Amino acid sequence: MPLKSPLFSIEHCSLFLVLLLLTILTFAGSLIVGASSVGWKDLLSVFVGQESEMAHLILLEIRLPRALLGLMVGFTLGLGGAVLQGYLRNPLAEPGLIGVSGAASFGAVITIYTGAAGLFALALPLGSILTALFAVFLVQLLAGKNGGSLRLILAGIAVTSFASALTSLALNMAPNPFVSLEIMFWLMGSLADRSFEHVWLVMPFMIIGWALLFKLGRSLDALTLGEDAAQTLGFNLKHIRHLMIIGVALSVGAATSVSGSIGFVGLVVPHLLRRWVGHKPSALLLASGLGGAILLLTADIAVRLLTTGTELKLGVLTSLIGAPFFLFLIVKTKRNTMS
């Protein structure tokens, strides 16, 4: 009975229908927009099984994996952002906060730097995911034994800074300008030229991560009352933190490994959708995931439409739009607390 699940309550039914519809539309849009002239007529021909060989190649081998990854990465970032904001009870939190994205980026950079990425296609995402998991182990260790969130943030900042320093070091020591250029471009974040291999590699990590994060819904609701009250409602803070960290590491680590770092989606989407689910953290999870998918697919379509000569990178676009929005949020938050 999906309608009775707390993630999908009847009161917000129309919102979820709209989000679902938009997800399907942007997904389809991602399939029909591109450099070649293959469009919606060809997409329809695929459905009836009468597509040309050219359309088959472009739609199913090039654009479909890209659209799927856009969907999955966007969903991960939206969901991760909603979980982090709920867990820290802070509307300015984002999934990169606990160090996972920084570490995943560094892991990818290392595979480019050493040349492993050129040897076989999956070396980069694999190296990236492994580094992310290692970083999480480190963050857990640094964050201490009691379930508090302050040390976790500090540990996340420390790991992120260190990973970014190591990334800079790799750039600094790059054997030739092509390597540094490749690293730079990868760091900007993109979904271009990804294949089904990437989809299959990251999917299991993401699905397990999502499952862990969705389990947190009730705990996040209880945390609305603060950590003490949540504990006396029967929730174990340490258990919550473990689930959260591992869930974010698996899903966001996998997302970063395949797309590079894509900023602001995880920050902006939960913030925009919160009022539509009555500010309830558990109801925000699915909504924010779908919202993230919609935003990222839209941005990825925009990137393709705007690209003329040099490809505009997806992460650049999201940051270009996201940073001013972030500033707007800060100004607005300040005004609210002052009044």
Place this chain on the structure above:
Amino acid sequence: MTLLEAKNLSVQLDQKTILEGIHFHLQAGELVALIGPNGSGKTTLLKTLCGLLPAQQGKITALGTPLASIPRQQLAKILAYLPQGNESHWSITVESLVMLGRLPHQNPWQTPSNHDKEIVCQALKACDALQFKDRPVDHLSGGEKARVMLARALAVEPKILLADEPVAGLDPGHQLEVMERFQQLSSSGMGIVTVIHDLTLAARYCDRLVLLYDQQVLAEGIPEKVLTTKNLALSFNIQAHIGKMQGLPFIIPTSVAHPNQE
């Protein structure tokens, strides 16, 4: 029936001793006030009694079972804790906030049943908050918020209620309402411990007072026995006028006592 019992309890936070050698008990149907000056460890005692803080020494039992051996989810069904400050981090509606009190009774993927909704409705009614059940919590006044938070704790349907300054910030009318509500709840069998600074309210409504001072229980028992000139001077450092009017006790602090005059 003894709901809560603590024997020879010592609590240290960051190597600083907050409580030492505390004996405490709460019977079913009892309304107990925890009083004492700022920093005397009232909140610490309350948090230790509901398992939020570890005790370095001593033993706490709830319903005859050692507190540490009761699974958290089980304890959450019988004990409700109402923290100080009434914080709600998100602007959810009053009704969904009170519904959080039902979490210990719900299965992980279950939505609120009609039974849950009925209990939430009753809790809201009992705290005079039903009329604004659809309003977002951050649109409420301080007093309204305090009543909503109390309703949240009552929605747990606990046997034991530990409330940290539940009447702070309430107007006199709502203070009386909360205390009367506590009295009704305790006479129907609930055991309630409340931290309270208003000594007149404590004397008037509570069955037993526990006065904390200097890490220890300075006095304990019926209000007349605890609220003596000597105890008030020693613990709160005040001179007070203690009297009765139409059978109701009152305590009016008149001046700061000078410690050397003892």
